[in-house]
Amino acid sequence: MIRYPNGMTYYGNKKRKKHLTSTELSISSANRGMELEHLINQSNEYYQLKHICLVKKRPVPINVLKVDYTKGARITQAFFEEKSTTDYNGLYKSKYLDFEAKSTQNSTAFPLNNITKHQIEHLKEVILQNGIAFFIIQFKAHEKIFFVEAKDVIDFISKNNRKSIPYDFFVKNCEEIKLTYNPYLDYIKIVDKKYF
Amino acid sequence: MIRYPNGMTYYGNKKRKKHLTSTELSISSANRGMELEHLINQSNEYYQLKHICLVKKRPVPINVLKVDYTKGARITQAFFEEKSTTDYNGLYKSKYLDFEAKSTQNSTAFPLNNITKHQIEHLKEVILQNGIAFFIIQFKAHEKIFFVEAKDVIDFISKNNRKSIPYDFFVKNCEEIKLTYNPYLDYIKIVDKKYF
Numbered sequence: 001m002i003r004y005p006n007g008m009t010y011y012g013n014k015k016r017k018k019h020l021t022s023t024e025l026s027i028s029s030a031n032r033g034m035e036l037e038h039l040i041n042q043s044n045e046y047y048q049l050k051h052i053c054l055v056k057k058r059p060v061p062i063n064v065l066k067v068d069y070t071k072g073a074r075i076t077q078a079f080f081e082e083k084s085t086t087d088y089n090g091l092y093k094s095k096y097l098d099f100e101a102k103s104t105q106n107s108t109a110f111p112l113n114n115i116t117k118h119q120i121e122h123l124k125e126v127i128l129q130n131g132i133a134f135f136i137i138q139f140k141a142h143e144k145i146f147f148v149e150a151k152d153v154i155d156f157i158s159k160n161n162r163k164s165i166p167y168d169f170f171v172k173n174c175e176e177i178k179l180t181y182n183p184y185l186d187y188i189k190i191v192d193k194k195y196f
Numbered sequence: 197m198i199r200y201p202n203g204m205t206y207y208g209n210k211k212r213k214k215h216l217t218s219t220e221l222s223i224s225s226a227n228r229g230m231e232l233e234h235l236i237n238q239s240n241e242y243y244q245l246k247h248i249c250l251v252k253k254r255p256v257p258i259n260v261l262k263v264d265y266t267k268g269a270r271i272t273q274a275f276f277e278e279k280s281t282t283d284y285n286g287l288y289k290s291k292y293l294d295f296e297a298k299s300t301q302n303s304t305a306f307p308l309n310n311i312t313k314h315q316i317e318h319l320k321e322v323i324l325q326n327g328i329a330f331f332i333i334q335f336k337a338h339e340k341i342f343f344v345e346a347k348d349v350i351d352f353i354s355k356n357n358r359k360s361i362p363y364d365f366f367v368k369n370c371e372e373i374k375l376t377y378n379p380y381l382d383y384i385k386i387v388d389k390k391y392f
Binding site for chain 1: 244247249250252254255256257258260269270271272273274275276277281285286287288289290291292293294321322324325326327
């Protein structure tokens, strides 16, 4: 049995593949909610603990203007900078991987203004260098989370003059990441299948 | 000829291999100084422009406590968090690479309190996952910059009960990264030789 720093408990591999209903999960995650970021961070902690892969969330870039050193380096003036990259990167079996996680309340389509031009450029560069680039996209209305290869999003944008990607596109073309106990989102299983 | 966003100009590959004296470099870098971070960032910009590799500096992790939204999300209270990882990561030829850059004024040894336990643990994990892990260490007194494999630092720490690594260790065991025009620090050449 493994106790996680976040208070979760791991009871061994047997339960790993069990798919959870959202009710089970929201009970088990004890009011920390179904936030996508939380699900991914828990998964990354699990992966690191089991030495499966090493993926970290990039800190939000902040431009610090004023620091008060009289009380131990307290920042008193700063601004959020625009992100030029993605949320997460890391390595799996020596390969570089890089992804952005996005959640939408929209039930019919994923609005493309969720993704910045900088992020698309960054992911194109990752693909050019033979890295593994993808999105994890959650449709809250459908309680579904998809593993979406970055190349598919880039192709869609270049071929369609649309401001959103229809929900059906994900259903037809992308693998669903079902919720499990440990990790919550076993996205590396899909990485393994698609890229190794 | 390539003009960099930072005002530098690139005149083609012929000059790439020229080694600079520190005087030449400080003239060419027009008072931006010889700061190690600046040298590495310029190199990474060059690499990205030429699609050689994709390496980014991780933002400093900051814990934001208060934000004033009356003037467009101005952060009014925040603290620096302790870094749990390294300064830079990215990919080269599909592989994940990860490194920390450190500079010392000390002429006889590199003080190990420059590196946190978290960073060592992180680099051990990178090595375990077959990533490429190293340090770029600058001795200002000697005007020398070394490419130091993380495993060598980890070995040194485990075998020696010392608070610093003698300068001679670097001279004997590590490759020097000589200053060149473009990029300033061609560390990928060494990565290529050692790991590919």
